[in-house]
Amino acid sequence: MALELLPPEADDARLDRIRKLLVDDDSLVERVETRERMWHCGIYDAEKWMVTQPDGQLGERDIVLHHGGAGVCVVRDGCMCLVRQYRVALGRMSLEIPAGKIDPGEDPAVCAARELTEETGLVAERLIPIAVSRSAPGFTNEATRIFYAEGVSQHPAAPDPDEFVDVTWVPVDEVVAAVRAGIIEDAKTVVSALFAASLGNA
Numbered sequence: 001m002a003l004e005l006l007p008p009e010a011d012d013a014r015l016d017r018i019r020k021l022l023v024d025d026d027s028l029v030e031r032v033e034t035r036e037r038m039w040h041c042g043i044y045d046a047e048k049w050m051v052t053q054p055d056g057q058l059g060e061r062d063i064v065l066h067h068g069g070a071g072v073c074v075v076r077d078g079c080m081c082l083v084r085q086y087r088v089a090l091g092r093m094s095l096e097i098p099a100g101k102i103d104p105g106e107d108p109a110v111c112a113a114r115e116l117t118e119e120t121g122l123v124a125e126r127l128i129p130i131a132v133s134r135s136a137p138g139f140t141n142e143a144t145r146i147f148y149a150e151g152v153s154q155h156p157a158a159p160d161p162d163e164f165v166d167v168t169w170v171p172v173d174e175v176v177a178a179v180r181a182g183i184i185e186d187a188k189t190v191v192s193a194l195f196a197a198s199l200g201n202a
Contacts, residue, residue, distance in 0.1 A: 030051040033049075033058070035049050036048045036049075043066065043067075044065060067102050067103070068142055068143045069111070069143075070108040070112035070144065071097045071115070071192070072099070072113075072124070072149050073130065073148045073149065073192035074097070074120075074122060075172060076169070079170055080097070080171075080172050082095045082167075083096050083165045084168055085164065095178070095186070097146075098116045099115055108129075108145035116149065122149070124150060127150075128149075130195050131195060132145055132146065133188045134187075173197075175196070176196075
């Protein structure tokens, strides 16, 4: 099935209302006055921002700056490719689409292709951008670019030495049911499941 992401500038009446709702509104906009770095590491920077609020008062915001990531939605024979791994921050197992962190300046599609092969051994003939997932826009700019894989073939996987994962294929309708039941919570995987279902897989 050939897919094309609707470009942001597309003349589509369905998007007109949304675009208007996202135009900056002076009654809501906060203006950044100062920024102070509080923490730096290889994954993110934490900063304290002072902002002028719409009412003219000063406010303090704790912001996390992140390079972002890329993930891949793979559907074959009605099943989604998911990765099982233990997430220590959650203290439990998680089911997620193959994904990983984008290196500074890296093309998200290059990152997505690399992570897909490293974690699963899958190689896609074509990666089509389908969505962007932002997990917590209240305090971080982190964004995950999500791609849909076409023409997938199997090759040896090569996870990073400190990466312990298990690949599984789950029917799309079961993935969607798990999302609705709150069993699968990962944002990029929720988005991918809904996209896969929209293709008539569920």
